Amino acid sequence: MTRLSDAERDLAAGAVFAALADPTRRAVVRALVDRPTVTASALAADLPISRQAVAKHLAALADAGLVAASREGRETRYRLTPAPLGDAMAWMAGAGARWDDRLSRLQERLGER
Amino acid sequence: MTRLSDAERDLAAGAVFAALADPTRRAVVRALVDRPTVTASALAADLPISRQAVAKHLAALADAGLVAASREGRETRYRLTPAPLGDAMAWMAGAGARWDDRLSRLQERLGER
DNA sequence: AGAACGAGCAACCAATTAGTTGCGCATCGC
DNA sequence: GCGATGCGCAACTAATTGGTTGCTCGTTCT
Numbered sequence A, B: 001m002t003r004l005s006d007a008e009r010d011l012a013a014g015a016v017f018a019a020l021a022d023p024t025r026r027a028v029v030r031a032l033v034d035r036p037t038v039t040a041s042a043l044a045a046d047l048p049i050s051r052q053a054v055a056k057h058l059a060a061l062a063d064a065g066l067v068a069a070s071r072e073g074r075e076t077r078y079r080l081t082p083a084p085l086g087d088a089m090a091w092m093a094g095a096g097a098r099w100d101d102r103l104s105r106l107q108e109r110l111g112e113r
Numbered sequence C: 001a002g003a004a005c006g007a008g009c010a011a012c013c014a015a016t017t018a019g020t021t022g023c024g025c026a027t028c029g030c
Numbered sequence D: 001g002c003g004a005t006g007c008g009c010a011a012c013t014a015a016t017t018g019g020t021t022g023c024t025c026g027t028t029c030t
Helices: A006-020 A023-034 A040-046 A051-063 A083-095 A100-112 B006-020 B023-034 B040-046 B051-063 B083-095 B100-112
Strands: A067-072 A075-080 B067-072 B075-080
Touching (some): A006 A083, A006 B006, A023 A040, A023 A051, A051 A067, A083 B083, B006 B083, B023 B040, B040 B051, B051 B067
C-alpha cells in the first residue's frame, strides 16, 4: 500500500503512458498476458525485430514497473506486474471526472471482463 | 456507440498513451479539467513554453481525440473530449485481466469519484 | 483606418528513441 | 572439455519529437 503524492502519481502514470505508447511494447504486453512468462529470445522469434531490440523494450517496460525480470540459469524470464496500471487508470479517471456519464460507461466496460 | 475492432482499439489506445506520455501534455489536460475551455495563448501564459509549442501539444491531443478545437472570432477554444480514454482504459483492463484481485481494486478506485 | 492581439504556417535545432551490428561472458548439453 | 545457446553491453544510425524563431493573416478595439 504505497502512499503516492499527486506528483508521484503523475510521474508513475507518465511512465506507464510512455511505456505503452510504443506499438511493439504493447505487443509485448499482449504476448505476456496469455503466456505467463517469457524470455527476450522467445519473444523476438515472434516479432519482426532483433532480440536486443526486444530486450530494450522489456527494459523500458521494467522501468515503468510493468514487468519484472528474474534470472533462471542462463535465461531471464519476464512476467507482467500490472500494478502501475492502477496509477495510470487513476490519472485518467481524474481527467475524466467531470464527465460522469462517460465515467460510468467506463465502469460498465470494466465490469464486462 | 462506435464498434471498434481489436486492432482499431489498440491503435486508439496507443494514440492516447502517446498523447499522455508527455508531461506538458498531461499538464495541459489537467488545466483543461477545471477550466472548461481554454486557448493556446492563455495556456502558454501559465506554462514555461511558447504559444506555438502549446499549440503543437494541443494538436497532438486533438490527434488522439482527447481535445476538440472550435474557433470563435479570432481565438480558438479547446475543450476536453475524454471519449478515447475509454479505449485506453479498456486496453489496460484487458492487459490486467489475469490479475483479478488487482482489477477489482481498480474498479473500487473508479468508484471513489 | 490603424494599432494590437490571437492563430497558423514553415524552417530549423537539439535531444531522444527504436532499431541495428558486433562482441564478450556465462551456462547448459553432450 | 567444448560447442551451442541466451544475455548483456557498447557503438552507431535514422527517424521522431519537443522546442525555438520569424513571418503572415484575420479579427477586434478605439
